[in-house]
Amino acid sequence: MRNSIRELRTARGWTQAALADLLDVSRQTVNALETGRYDPSLPLAFRLARLLGEPLEAIFDPDEQDEAATTR
């Protein structure tokens, strides 16, 4: 799953650590989310969307692999 968390975070002037504190997760988790190594659970994704003031679709974008899995 591609996402624009890093762009949205830096646009607000937040560090990864600051976003981690706002989400009550570790900085390592924020880094894993931004680099696409980890897709968040729905509750965490919604917390992220609420915090960034963006709809989920504006933050997350399924990549070709995800799209292919849904059409299988």
Place this chain on the structure above:
Amino acid sequence: MTSKLDTANRSRGDRARAHAYLREFLPAMAAYVVVLVAVLTWGDVDGDSPWRFLWALLPLLPVLAVARAVVRALRRSDEYAQLLQLRALAVGFAAAMLACAVLGLLGVTGLVVPAAPWLVLGAGMASWGVAAGVVHR
């Protein structure tokens, strides 16, 4: 491009969670060392007193406190950290099971490996530790 906003500094929450873990883990480990020294000094575990079994099991009390500290740290951590820890624990569990199987199969041949349970414990703990280091990179 890496900016000032992409530093690898730990967050306040990370530091608070680490401190909370150390506050519980370190006293439990210190208690384990103290109890172990007491058992080895006064426990007479090689003698024939019926109390020697109780003495031998006494270090389990601080070990339970260590386990409690680890479980509470896991519960305080977020979903991704829990996933990483679960992976590391799975590696440790597999290594302990493998060590059990190896020692069990060697036992069939009549070979008695001294301190075999400690080897199983060591294999499990060491593998868990190494795997935790690898998955947290």
